[in-house]
Structures are given as C-alpha cells and as structure tokens.
Amino acid sequence: QVQLVESGGGLVQAGGSLRLSCAASGRIFSGHIMGWFRQAPGKEREFVSAIKWSGDNIYYADSVKGRFSISRDNVKNTVYLQLNSLKPEDTAVYYCAAGLVRWNTIGTPTLYDYWGQGTQVTVSS
Secondary structure (H helix, E strand, O other): OEEEEEEOOEEEEOOOOEEEEEEEEEOOOOOOEEEEEEEOOOOOOEEEEEEEOOOOOEEEOOOOOOOEEEEEEOOOOEEEEEEOOOOHHHOEEEEEEEEOOOHHHOOOHHHOOEEOOOEEEEEEO
16 A cells, blocks of 8 residues: 655746655555646646656656656655746646556556545646
8 A cells, every 4th residue: 555645735926836745655666656647627637747766767748848847755755746937727736646557658547556635736827
C-alpha cells in the first residue's frame, strides 16, 4: 500500500509560481512511476508530468513543458511539481498518483494504483 498526500496549492495571479508537494508513505519502489495529473471542472483528468521514483526518467505534457518542473527527494519520500509562468488555463485540482506503470503509458490515469486527495490551483487573470 502507498499513501499520497498533496499540498501547496493556492490562488496565484497569472505569471506567478507555486510548488506542489506529494508526500509518499508505504511501499514505494524504484520502479514506481510518480505522476501528476490535473482536472478542471467539466473536463477529464489530464496528464501533466511524471517521474520514475529512481529519477531516471522524466516527462512533461506539451502544455506545461518549459514552465513546470518535476523532481523528487528520496530522503523525504516527496515528489515536487514546480509551477512557473502560470496561466488561467492551468486552474484545476492537481493530483499526485503512483503506480508500476509502463513508461509508454504514463499518461493514462486508470493505470495508476494510488492517488492523493488533490490540491486546488487557481490562477487569476
């Protein structure tokens, strides 16, 4: 079992920054994929970024490439998502997820076994 707890969301003006954290506990393995997804009202859950727990692989959705940065701290068992140059269209609930997912399917939310409760990010124009 893996437990995930997100934090760091909030209200920010366009162009601002936030750092989201995902604290993981339980049986995390180096092969676990840690993913960030987001869901805006009335929309499907959307892939944002992922990192292999070992740190060997990182991937970003095109919509956030160059603005968001994912990292992990193995000592703190925490994955971070740095959000820079935020836009109103980034407004959503952001979720952290974990699973033993094949790298070529990291964008599929149904393949992840564990999810956090989500943290709200609101970007005002």
